[in-house]
Amino acid sequence: MPTLARRDHVFVLDLGGDENTLDPQSLAAIDRSLDEVERAPAPRALVTCGSGRCYSTGLDLAWIASHPDGVRDLVAGLHELLARMLQLPVPTVAALNGHAVAGGALLALAHDHRIMRADRGFFCLPEVDGRIAFTPGTTDLVAARLGPPVAHEAMTSGRRYAAEEALERRVVDGVAAAETLLEEAVAVAASLAGKDPGTYQAIKVGLHRRVIRSLLDRRANAVDAAHFSGVVTAGGH
Numbered sequence: 001m002p003t004l005a006r007r008d009h010v011f012v013l014d015l016g017g018d019e020n021t022l023d024p025q026s027l028a029a030i031d032r033s034l035d036e037v038e039r040a041p042a043p044r045a046l047v048t049c050g051s052g053r054c055y056s057t058g059l060d061l062a063w064i065a066s067h068p069d070g071v072r073d074l075v076a077g078l079h080e081l082l083a084r085m086l087q088l089p090v091p092t093v094a095a096l097n098g099h100a101v102a103g104g105a106l107l108a109l110a111h112d113h114r115i116m117r118a119d120r121g122f123f124c125l126p127e128v129d130g131r132i133a134f135t136p137g138t139t140d141l142v143a144a145r146l147g148p149p150v151a152h153e154a155m156t157s158g159r160r161y162a163a164e165e166a167l168e169r170r171v172v173d174g175v176a177a178a179e180t181l182l183e184e185a186v187a188v189a190a191s192l193a194g195k196d197p198g199t200y201q202a203i204k205v206g207l208h209r210r211v212i213r214s215l216l217d218r219r220a221n222a223v224d225a226a227h228f229s230g231v232v233t234a235g236g237h
Contacts, residue, residue, distance in 0.1 A: 011037045043194040087205045
């Protein structure tokens, strides 16, 4: 379960030590942590990370298989989290300690900056191989953050990007050794923590207004359990 700690002006949100899948409980825990970050006086910034082999592997497919009636709300909750991250009034850095897959990769893209561990893990949007269509909101997010050529490659191939390749394609902004990853992410966040929150948020909203609106269009992004049928039936991500 996600836990929040603080290092001077930088909050560190640890998503957990396993696959860090996203279900209603974990999404609610992340939201509560973001509430705490937003309530804190400036200066402040946020780093998210995992503490095991994964950053996050996305939506919890086992939960989806056993709660088909809750899928629409779960997907809407993920979209709302992505939109919230895009307009959070604090600098945000994703420290990718391991695999960032599917919804976990989307969460990383909703941050201002991404730093990836050099020697392990990959960034991957495998939906095409799981027979999962991207929603309009997530399509707009990926296209806006990666640019059309890289977004097309990532979304239509399901390619796994290791650190150097992810850096080359600007999927991430930096690469760090395992032992320095979190410290480097905290340093980047700390360097931006003094920005005026209102101004910082206004700039982010201006940059991402169309994507935020797209993510929050619940009707356009509505799905049901059948949307995930390929991977749920196979029992994989």
